[in-house]
Amino acid sequence: xxxxxxxxxxxxxxxxxxxxxxxxxxxxxxxxxxxxxxxxxxxxxxxxxxxxxxxxxxxxxxxxxxxxxxxxxxxxxxxxxxxxxxxxxxxxxxxxxxxxxxxxxxxxxxxxx
Amino acid sequence: xxxxxxxxxxxxxxxxxxxxxxxxxxxxxxxxxxxxxxxxxxxxxxxxxxxxxxxxxxxxxxxxxxxxxxxxxxxxxxxxxxxxxxxxxxxxxxxxxxxxxxxxxxxxxxxx
Numbered sequence: 001x002x003x004x005x006x007x008x009x010x011x012x013x014x015x016x017x018x019x020x021x022x023x024x025x026x027x028x029x030x031x032x033x034x035x036x037x038x039x040x041x042x043x044x045x046x047x048x049x050x051x052x053x054x055x056x057x058x059x060x061x062x063x064x065x066x067x068x069x070x071x072x073x074x075x076x077x078x079x080x081x082x083x084x085x086x087x088x089x090x091x092x093x094x095x096x097x098x099x100x101x102x103x104x105x106x107x108x109x110x111x112x113x
Numbered sequence: 114x115x116x117x118x119x120x121x122x123x124x125x126x127x128x129x130x131x132x133x134x135x136x137x138x139x140x141x142x143x144x145x146x147x148x149x150x151x152x153x154x155x156x157x158x159x160x161x162x163x164x165x166x167x168x169x170x171x172x173x174x175x176x177x178x179x180x181x182x183x184x185x186x187x188x189x190x191x192x193x194x195x196x197x198x199x200x201x202x203x204x205x206x207x208x209x210x211x212x213x214x215x216x217x218x219x220x221x222x223x224x225x
Contacts, residue, residue: 002156031211043157043200043215056210090156094211101147102213104156 003027004105006091012111018079021108025072025093031055032074033094033102034066038087049074081112115140115205117216125222126191134186134199134219142206146184147213148177149200157200160186191223 003026011019025032034046045058049068060066063081068074078085088109092102118137126132138146145164149157161170163179170177174195176187186199198220202213 002158004156033212042217043202043213045212045214048210048212050210056212058212088154100211101159101162102211103159104149106156107154109154 002103002105004091004093004103006089006105006108008108009106010109010111012113013081014113015081015083017081017112018077019081019110021076021078021089021091021110023074023076023091023093023105025074025091026103029093029095029103030072031094031100031102032068032072033092034060034074034076035090035092035104036087037090037107041087043090046076078110083112086110086112115203115207115214117201117203117214119199119201119216119219121219122217123220123222125224126188128192128223128225129190131187131189131191133188134221136184136186136201136216137182138184138201138203138216139182140203140205140207140214143203144206145204146179147202147204148184148186149202151198151200151218153198160199188221191221193223193225196221196223 005024030051046060048056088107090107092104094100094102148160151157161177198218202215
């Protein structure tokens with residue numbers, strides 16, 4: 001158990017809908033990262049927050065957005081969902097320093113029908 | 114742009130048959146090479162961090178080594194419970210924030 005929690009574990013929805021994925025980092029970690037893992041793309045970085053501020057953006061679609069709240073939990077919002085958005089979404093956290101390891105949560109499996 | 118290539122894509126071993134997994138990388142200013150283990154449908158589990166060429170780290174049957182262009186994950190006398198996908202990732206100077214760039218992984222299957 002990494003100490004990172006994610007809810008829900010599974011999410012099934014229809015195209016065009018909007019969903020919110022939630023992540024609670026390890027106790028004391030200030031940085032939260034979101035990654036997407038699909039069969040054909042592997043693990044892809046989406047976005048990083050550090051202590052409530054956006055720190056870095058990867059290949060995140062404009063339909064996706066995220067935020068980190070004062071209690072350090074984070075939410076990833078996915079809107080206008082398409083079939084291709086079906087994937088595993090992972091949250092990771094780290095202490096925030098440049099050389100700190102990232103610890104991953106169990107993931108949310110999103111299925112768009 | 115940082116790049117990570119892992120080989121082989123899949124590896125089948127008999128229990129006790131030692132082998133190595135390869136991770137080749139190109140990065141501008143390495144700030145860490147990371148190995149993770151991932152079981153099906155689960156989140157990646159952190160194994161090792163290596164920072165400079167020549168560094169080695171060990172954990173049970175696993176040993177990770179690093180050169181300026183590649184890293185190896187050596188598995189000695191593997192057991193069926195070592196079956197998983199092993200992921201390699203790098204963090205470089207050009208990366209925004211502390212993002213990791215992952216390779217495609219090596220799927221290891223150890224038969225009893």
